[in-house]
Amino acid sequence: MRRKNLLLSGWGRFPSAKSDAFRPEKLSEIAACLRDGDGSILARGAGRSYGDQALNSAGAVVLTERLDRFLSLETEGSTSTLTVEAGISLSAIQRLLIPRGLMLPVSPGTGFATVGGAIANDIHGKNHDADGSFGAHVAWIDLLTASGDVRRLTPDETPRDFWATVGGAGLTGIILAAALRLLKIPSNAVALREERMPDLAAFLNGLRAARAAARFSVGWIDALASGDRIGRGILETADLSAEGVAITPRKAKAIPLNLPTFCLSRSSVTLFNAAYYHRIPRAGRQSLRAIEDFLYPLDALAHWNRLYGKLGFSQFQAVLPDDAAETGLRALLNAVGQGGTASFLAVLKTLGAEGSGLLSFPQPGFTLALDLPRRAETEALLARLEAITLDHGGRIYLAKDSALSAAGFARMYPRLAEFQAIAAEMDPVGRFASDQSRRLNLRGA
Ligand SMILES: Cc1cc2nc3c(=O)[nH]c(=O)nc-3n(C[C@H](O)[C@H](O)[C@H](O)COP(=O)(O)OP(=O)(O)OC[C@H]3O[C@@H](n4cnc5c(N)ncnc54)[C@H](O)[C@@H]3O)c2cc1C
Known part of the structure; x- marks a missing residue:
């Protein structure tokens, strides 16, 4: 799989860092990025996180921008569900759904964010009191893990791995696709x-x-x-x-x-x-x-x-x-x-x-x-x-x-040790990492 050395930054344009970047065209090519990259690796969506979360200067990033296909839309029954590849933007989804009387229940302040990024940060919108965050509306996630296997994670059957991946900042694997439950709307x-x-x-x-x-x-x-x-x-x-x-x-x-x-x-x-x-x-x-x-x-x-x-x-x-x-x-x-x-x-x-x-x-x-x-x-x-x-x-x-600071982060997030233990089971060799995860010691010892 070909790679390019790119100077990347988050939306704040600070910090920036050079990193090898893969740009797969199909889901099936992502496993090759994992195989061909020798050091640590990280999925990168639209780069709309602001700081160093989507940077990996000590390894490679996988750009998901070409993995932006709609896979299915089911509107039978009381809940409609959309299945998409993880690199699709939220705006592209809304443009398809809103004319059909549906929308994503939770959106951040930019439609450029991808589904992978929305899951990895468990993003919230202007309606968190009413509708919770993005992860609450995800039916399943297909995750490429460090071993090269694709696992389907659901909140009922694999809750530990699912909830470590939702909000897990890309550190449990690469999200390939997801099924999202939708909200019915009366107008646009x-x-x-x-x-x-x-x-x-x-x-x-x-x-x-x-x-x-x-x-x-x-x-x-x-x-x-x-x-x-x-x-x-x-x-x-x-x-x-x-x-x-x-x-x-x-x-x-x-x-x-x-x-x-x-x-x-x-x-x-x-x-x-x-x-x-x-x-x-x-x-x-x-x-x-x-x-x-x-x-x-x-x-x-x-x-x-x-x-x-x-x-x-x-x-x-x-x-x-x-x-x-x-x-x-x-x-x-x-x-x-x-x-x-x-x-x-x-x-x-x-x-x-x-x-x-x-x-x-x-x-x-x-x-x-x-x-x-x-x-x-x-x-x-x-x-x-x-x-x-x-x-x-x-x-x-x-x-x-x-x-x-790493100490400040650990005081703010009381479930950090639990996350580290699950991430270590899912990725025992610590393949998934970012500049942010190293700064904040998110993966632990
Ligand atoms: C103008 C603006 C307004 C915003 N408003 C809000 C808001 O209201 N609420 C809110 O919660 N956030 C908000 N954000 C932040 C933004 O929603 C998040 O940073 C989101 O994660 C960006 O998605 P992305 O695709 O650009 O991800 P990136 O910035 O590319 O990556 C962010 C993280 O997601 C991981 N990731 C990306 N794709 C995958 C994948 N396929 N598999 C595994 N991990 C992946 C990366 O590894 C990284 O850790 C805003 C950002 C901007 C620029």
Whole structure:
């Protein structure tokens, strides 16, 4: 199997690393990548994780982008099920399903993520309280294991291996295909409500109320507002709508070049964030929005990761339990505000009950995600945010991470030892690894 040496990075464009890359055309060719690669190996989907999770500079990666076929769609009976190859993007699936009155029950904020990546991070959407995370809707996974065998994993027959693979960051094997249970929808639209939230306390109350009142909710926070306005932003709540909308195919606009750093000065980002806030009238507004536009708003701006210039950026995402959320979020936002690096809008959401994935991120509480442009002080700021997260009983999301300490990770994820034991049974020679797994010692001794 031919391989190429490529310079790769995650969506944050930091860090980057050279790695041998295989690009199989068919499922049957993946086993050859495992045979022909001599060191460690890792599946890589669309590279939409932000840090070093989909990098393997000490070995090879298997690019799954050509493994993007639909295998079957069953709509008989009460539950519809779609079977796909793991390299297919979530947007491609939604484009097939939505006109047929179906959709994926759980989606992240980008439709470019692949099914393999969605399973490996057990991703969550804007509806975690109502629908849980991605793994809860997976009927089975076909996994290529270190021995070269393909095993079918299900939550009922092989729960240990299934729940180590869901959220397992690619470390138990290469997901070849999966069967996904679907959600029936009355139309192609959601009924969206947008409201200004003047400060953090109002925002948290708004999100708490939305947990019971709406299927979807998400907050956009002005991460540079300070004083009485800290935590102000726009709350979006939405439900599936009986009435649909006419779809005009969207043509993504692109950020052509790396933006020069002056565009990211504190004053220009402050102006952008304030304009975003004041865009919504004081009394709020309601509209119908196409499901894909609501789920994947940032996909309309191709290469938006170039906004942060050629040094790239780190994303930080943590969840804090309900009772510690207000003080913890205030401390995180204050640290970012004092950090001197300008962050565009931050995202605030609620998460519901913990799932069964051993390394899955969601736990009940509030989750904050924000971008930090790479500067000399970024590492120190990320270390400070890790300490605040630990002090408030929270955890940081592997999909977004490039800086967490191994000790911090072990304190945040109490089922790590269980994961390590199962991964060692599934892959005794430690074939599957990533730059992140080595940094955080995810595979253990
Ligand atoms: C704009 C944006 C918004 C986002 N919003 C959210 C959000 O709301 N919620 C959320 O949970 N996440 C969110 N994310 C993160 C994203 O959903 C995850 O990082 C997802 O895993 C990316 O999928 P990918 O195919 O790009 O995976 P990659 O980044 O390529 O890989 C991520 C991990 O998945 C593993 N993997 C990929 N394919 C396979 C496979 N076939 N077999 C085994 N392992 C595999 C890799 O080894 C790696 O460990 C967002 C990302 C972006 C860029």
